[in-house]
Amino acid sequence: MDDRPALRDELLTAVQAASSVDDLERIRISALGKKGRITALMKNLGQMDPEVRREAGAALNVLKDEVAAALDARKAALADAELDARLAAERVDVTLPPRPETEGSIHPISQTIDEIVAIFGEMGFAVAEGPDIEDDWYNFTALNIPPEHPARQEMDTFYLPGHLPGHLPGHLPGERDGRRMVLRTHTSPVQIRTMLKTPPPLRVIAPGRTYRCDSDATHSPMFHQVEGLVVDESTHMGHLKGCLIEFCRTFFAVDDLPVRFRASYFPFTEPSAEVDIGCTRKDGAFRIGHGDDWLEILGCGMVNPKVLDNCGIDSGRYQGFAFGMGIERIAMLKYGIPDLRTFFDSDLRWLRHYGFRALAVPSLVTGLAP
Numbered sequence: 001m002d003d004r005p006a007l008r009d010e011l012l013t014a015v016q017a018a019s020s021v022d023d024l025e026r027i028r029i030s031a032l033g034k035k036g037r038i039t040a041l042m043k044n045l046g047q048m049d050p051e052v053r054r055e056a057g058a059a060l061n062v063l064k065d066e067v068a069a070a071l072d073a074r075k076a077a078l079a080d081a082e083l084d085a086r087l088a089a090e091r092v093d094v095t096l097p098p099r100p101e102t103e104g105s106i107h108p109i110s111q112t113i114d115e116i117v118a119i120f121g122e123m124g125f126a127v128a129e130g131p132d133i134e135d136d137w138y139n140f141t142a143l144n145i146p147p148e149h150p151a152r153q154e155m156d157t158f159y160l161p162g163h164l165p166g167h168l169p170g171h172l173p174g175e176r177d178g179r180r181m182v183l184r185t186h187t188s189p190v191q192i193r194t195m196l197k198t199p200p201p202l203r204v205i206a207p208g209r210t211y212r213c214d215s216d217a218t219h220s221p222m223f224h225q226v227e228g229l230v231v232d233e234s235t236h237m238g239h240l241k242g243c244l245i246e247f248c249r250t251f252f253a254v255d256d257l258p259v260r261f262r263a264s265y266f267p268f269t270e271p272s273a274e275v276d277i278g279c280t281r282k283d284g285a286f287r288i289g290h291g292d293d294w295l296e297i298l299g300c301g302m303v304n305p306k307v308l309d310n311c312g313i314d315s316g317r318y319q320g321f322a323f324g325m326g327i328e329r330i331a332m333l334k335y336g337i338p339d340l341r342t343f344f345d346s347d348l349r350w351l352r353h354y355g356f357r358a359l360a361v362p363s364l365v366t367g368l369a370p
């Protein structure tokens with residue numbers, strides 16, 4: 001027992017001198033481990049007279065706590081020092097010049113989406129989003145495309161196995177009204193999600209990826225669309241026309257671009273139209289603008305009252321217009337890209353040729369295309 005002061009000094013000195021967490025662990029085991037020196041002294045207590053034991057036991061507990069506290073304190077100090085050393089060693093010099101080769105470029109699809117957002121943003125549209133994996137109620141049924149409707153077949157849908165969790169238990173894939181998972185075939189389901197979530201008045205566009213089982217020079221199984229939706233009490237066909245004519249002229253940067261509305265059919269709009277822009281095709285040359293030809297670029301119409309009702313919006317009070325267009329298609333037209341498949345080849349030479357400056361964000365003030 002008289003060894004205690006010497007043992008205390010020895011252990012505390014060793015703790016202070018330890019230069020790593022491993023050293024500290026060795027000291028801890030040698031003092032407080034199963035066969036440690038303080039542990040051994042504790043074990044001896046049993047053989048002592050009760051009088052002596054009480055005093056010796058209390059003193060040993062003090063020693064034990066003192067050593068444990070010194071170990072903890074030294075460990076924290078070492079951990080801090082180790083962290084400081086690591087931070088110093090791994091410091092990044094942010095003043096170094098960027099890598100000399102490329103500054104990177106914006107993919108034409110991203111550029112086109114930015115341009116579309118800039119134009120509609122100026123008209124007061126907000127950007128809405130929805131998931132790429134939809135269920136067929138949002139993608140079809142709510143848009144007035146019931147299961148037996150021919151439009152479902154025409155869309156070349158990618159169906160996923162099973163149902164979305166929590167939907168209509170007891171329905172098997174393909175069953176009537178069962179909600180099957182699909183890769184969305186258009187951005188129109190974002191109309192439904194927006195109307196279910198937000199009460200009118202609404203003014204949104206929804207750019208995003210869409211999927212159809214189709215692949216050739218003008219079709220890719222994954223492509224992009226942008227949807228538009230406006231719902232208010234007095235929204236009418238004149239607003240639809242004004243909005244889309246303005247968009248086409250700004251996007252293609254042709255002030256007097258001829259724009260034609262041609263009657264068409266979509267289940268989710270009534271009446272429906274397709275929009276053509278004027279162009280010239282002569283001797284293999286193609287030009288957007290005045291000419292003797294037309295080119296279809298988007299679909300639109302007044303939102304079918306059934307669709308409003310499906311979303312819990314009073315179709316007696318509200319009306320709206322919607323539109324949808326393919327982003328690759330208008331990007332190809334604007335930037336003279338001949339083959340749609342090249343968008344997704346990930347060929348850096350192609351990107352360097354068609355890509356856009358990384359930090360030149362399109363705006364109506366500074367110019368759409370850099």
Ligand code: DAH
Nearest residue numbers: 186188299300301322323324
């Ligand atoms: N969803 C249609 C398609 O993919 C495009 C479309 C047409 C969207 C008319 C609309 C619309 O919102 O009103 O072919």
